[in-house]
Amino acid sequence: xxxxxxxxxxxxxxxxxxxxxxxxxxxxxxxxxxxxxxxxxxxxxxxxxxxxxxxxxxxxxxxxxxxxxxxxxxxxxxxxxxxxxxxxxxxxxxxxxxxxxxxxxxxxxxxxxxxxxxxxxxxxxxxxxxxxxxxxxxxxxxxxxxxxxxxxxxxxxxxxxxxxxxxxxxxxxxxxxxxxxxxxxxxxxxxxxxxxxxxxxxxxxxxxxxxxxxxxxxxxxxxxxxxxxxxxxxxxxxxxxxxxxxxxxxxxxxxxxxxxxxxxxxxxxxxxxxxxxxxxxxxxxxxxxxxxxxxxxxxxxxxxxxxxxxxxxxxxxxxxxxxxxxxxxxxxxxxxxxxxxxxxxxxxxxxxxxxxxxxxxxxxxxxxxxxxxxxxxxxxxxxxxxxxxxxxxxxxxxxxxxxxxxxxxxxxxxxxxxxxxxxxxxxxxxxxxxxxxxxxxxxxxxxxxxxxxxxxxxxxxxxxxxxxxxxxxxxxxxxxxxxxxxxxxxxxxxxxxxxxxxxxxxxxxxxxxxxxxxxxxxxxxxxxxxxxxxxxxxxxxxxxxxxxxxxxxxxxxxxxxxxxxxxxxxxxxxxxxxxxxxxxxxxxxxxxxxxxxxxxxxxxxxxxxxxxxxxxxxxxxxxxxxxxxxxxxxxxxxxxxxxxxxxxxxxxxxxxxxxxxxxxxxxxxx
Amino acid sequence: xxxxxxxxxxxxxxxxxxxxxxxxxxxxxxxxxxxxxxxxxxxxxxxxxxxxxxxxxxxxxxxxxxxxxxxxxxxxxxxxxxxxxxxxxxxxxxxxxxxxxxxxxxxxxxxxxxxxxxxxxxxxxxxxxxxxxxxxxxxxxxxxxxxxxxxxxxxx
Numbered sequence: 019x020x021x022x023x024x025x026x027x028x029x030x031x032x033x034x035x036x037x038x039x040x041x042x043x044x045x046x047x048x049x050x051x052x053x054x055x056x057x058x059x060x061x062x063x064x065x066x067x068x069x070x071x072x073x074x075x076x077x078x079x080x081x082x083x084x085x086x087x088x089x090x091x092x093x094x095x096x097x098x099x100x101x102x103x104x105x106x107x108x109x110x111x112x113x114x115x116x117x118x119x120x121x122x123x124x125x126x127x128x129x130x131x132x133x134x135x136x137x138x139x140x141x142x143x144x145x146x147x148x149x150x151x152x153x154x155x156x157x158x159x160x161x162x163x164x165x166x167x168x169x170x171x172x173x174x175x176x177x178x179x180x181x182x183x184x185x186x187x188x189x190x191x192x193x194x195x196x197x198x199x200x201x202x203x204x205x206x207x208x209x210x211x212x213x214x215x216x217x218x219x220x221x222x223x224x225x226x227x228x229x230x231x232x233x234x235x236x237x238x239x240x241x242x243x244x245x246x247x248x249x250x251x252x253x254x255x256x257x258x259x260x261x262x263x264x265x266x267x268x269x270x271x272x273x274x275x276x277x278x279x280x281x282x283x284x285x286x287x288x289x290x291x292x293x294x295x296x297x298x299x300x301x302x303x304x305x306x307x308x309x310x311x312x313x314x315x316x317x318x319x320x321x322x323x324x325x326x327x328x329x330x331x332x333x334x335x336x337x338x339x340x341x342x343x344x345x346x347x348x349x350x351x352x353x354x355x356x357x358x359x360x361x362x363x364x365x366x367x368x369x370x371x372x373x374x375x376x377x378x379x380x381x382x383x384x385x386x387x388x389x390x391x392x393x394x395x396x397x398x399x400x401x402x403x404x405x406x407x408x409x410x411x412x413x414x415x416x417x418x419x420x421x422x423x424x425x426x427x428x429x430x431x432x433x434x435x436x437x438x439x440x441x442x443x444x445x446x447x448x449x450x451x452x453x454x455x456x457x458x459x460x461x462x463x464x465x466x467x468x469x470x471x472x473x474x475x476x477x478x479x480x481x482x483x484x485x486x487x488x489x490x491x492x493x494x495x496x497x498x499x500x501x502x503x504x505x506x507x508x509x510x511x512x513x514x515x516x517x518x519x520x521x522x523x524x525x526x527x528x529x530x531x532x533x534x535x536x537x538x539x540x541x542x543x544x545x546x547x548x549x550x551x552x553x554x555x556x557x558x559x560x561x562x563x564x565x566x567x568x569x570x571x572x573x574x575x576x577x578x579x580x581x582x583x584x585x586x587x588x589x590x591x592x593x594x595x596x597x598x599x600x601x602x603x604x605x606x607x608x609x610x611x612x613x614x615x616x617x618x619x620x621x622x623x624x625x626x627x628x629x630x631x632x633x634x635x636x637x638x639x640x641x642x643x644x645x646x647x648x649x650x651x652x653x654x655x656x657x658x659x660x661x662x663x664x665x666x667x668x669x670x671x672x673x674x675x676x677x678x679x680x681x682x683x684x685x686x687x688x
Numbered sequence: 689x690x691x692x693x694x695x696x697x698x699x700x701x702x703x704x705x706x707x708x709x710x711x712x713x714x715x716x717x718x719x720x721x722x723x724x725x726x727x728x729x730x731x732x733x734x735x736x737x738x739x740x741x742x743x744x745x746x747x748x749x750x751x752x753x754x755x756x757x758x759x760x761x762x763x764x765x766x767x768x769x770x771x772x773x774x775x776x777x778x779x780x781x782x783x784x785x786x787x788x789x790x791x792x793x794x795x796x797x798x799x800x801x802x803x804x805x806x807x808x809x810x811x812x813x814x815x816x817x818x819x820x821x822x823x824x825x826x827x828x829x830x831x832x833x834x835x836x837x838x839x840x841x842x843x844x
Binding site: 198320321322323324325567611612613614654655656657658659660663664665666668669671675676677678679 | 724726727728729730731735737738739740742743744745746747774775776777778831
């Protein structure tokens, strides 16, 4: 069966099941007797096993099978849940996770898991119980992997058997073509020609017809009989160009037969249990009415839809010009329908933050164990929705902040008891919407940030001067721990760092158009609060004009706009500057920077239109010809061809269908 | 590099000045009439800017300028050929897009050392069909960065 089409679904679903396993194991640790949890774990493991066996990932299947056996034994009351078991179970799930990751990275999900398998077997047997089910030995698996060929018919087997008796060698050859290979079919043809000179091809996977029609990824396998040595064959194949890798292993008939039997057994096993599962589902009546859609397709939909909006704009214009009542009504109706459609398309990209939050409990458990601390997690607002693009980016900064909170925030057990706090520290993760933003807060009830220490360190590192230090508010002091240069790799302080400073977190969040603030009370704990835009694909901009060209400047970087008389422009060391609210701000003439064609009769205006932008605490005044106005636009990339374009961060499509470039003002501030 | 067993190669033929060029049909997404182009400042001369191709912002290069030919005004027969190469989607402005034809592989000869004044690296070969001479382009080479850098340095 060709399963490649199901691969993404398989990976997604596997990850979901792993998530369930992790969460339920965490729950089980707290309530070892709860049968509902045990049932849930058993179900997840069982489904995962079935799926992976169907997809041909035997290591994954056999390890889940072991896991399932343990829970089967628990369910039947043969063994009971002990706290030391949990670690082994977590380790097993970690392995499963790695295998799935390997598969999603293009591997075959194989892994040596003998140690965990042994431990699981011990668990399953408890003290005296003999194991009842026939099992697949996972420990044998690694040896089998090199042989991938399946469904070898009897005829081929006979040939292989005979050739072996006659003293020829059977090989299984896997050939991987380079990814950029243009005519795969032609390559295959050339390789076959080489092979046919050296021996005989018994079978290929995919079939010869499929290979000729290029219906394969980049790898194919052939069963090959030859009297030549492995090395000779290798060299000859490698003479063909555009080949990435050639792997030749002797083909062992006996082993192959064993493996075939095993997988058949496994398949039968599943056949019966699958049915049970569906029954359970239907009796519960919980149907998940969702479909998975590739985000690229949503992007295409969005692009097409924008085109429609552009046309809608034209229609509205036409209808107004023609002054036809019926036409106007129709166009108006269409406008309403299409704006509804637009909001639906936007919400389709939204996913609950649960996806990110869910991986934290187990991570927190792990970190807490490493550091020998007691931490409880509280998650609030996991259903809060965020744009997919934001979700993908926000995981890492959060991980960093959480580790930081456990490492430096929450005190060790004894210290907490001494301070009269509960011995379990609490880490609260909270997400909520407010206006056009999402807030994510990470709150701990730990030691808090020591103001004096931060100040002293910031001064000693030269981040701020002593004079500046006196003017700072408490919050500004806390935020110093996120400034670059505060924490360095060679010095792990007791306030920040695990080597990497929090400045990375701050940068990432700012690059997403967000903000991070810190609040803290000595011995009471700290709150890191992150504010993010709902979506990265829509931003607010100020549209400006340079002659006939239109550009957009993101509002997030604009301080304000001003109109200044030529006479107020001053010269300071070959640079034109203005006095802006008591500060000297240099001017950047966008017409010159962007080399905009000036009409011959261009008259100099007595007034300059200036957009004051900031980068950190530096400011620059961008001189433009005129302001058009503020607008929400959909951010688009310039594509893979135009990378690193100076001072341009992207583009957007305006209401009239024309493209306007988005100015990256950061590049214009020195 | 190409070794097509079928023996024929389907190409799109287009005109630049007096010469006819050909690009493999697999690399062509569509052929568009001229649409407004937004200039992108501080890019190579031959980068004309970006267009709105059905909601996708697509860069456009002027193939005449890319090949060091003289620039001409665009007219009714000018076309933008959208090509896909190495994950890049780029529009090429050409004088006219003539037709789609099959070229027998056997008619394709390697590129002569020098064709006019154009650096011949992005020319994969030439094909002589009756009285027509087609110049086959290697699109990767036409678009790759390294080549562009070279060209920039030559032009100053």
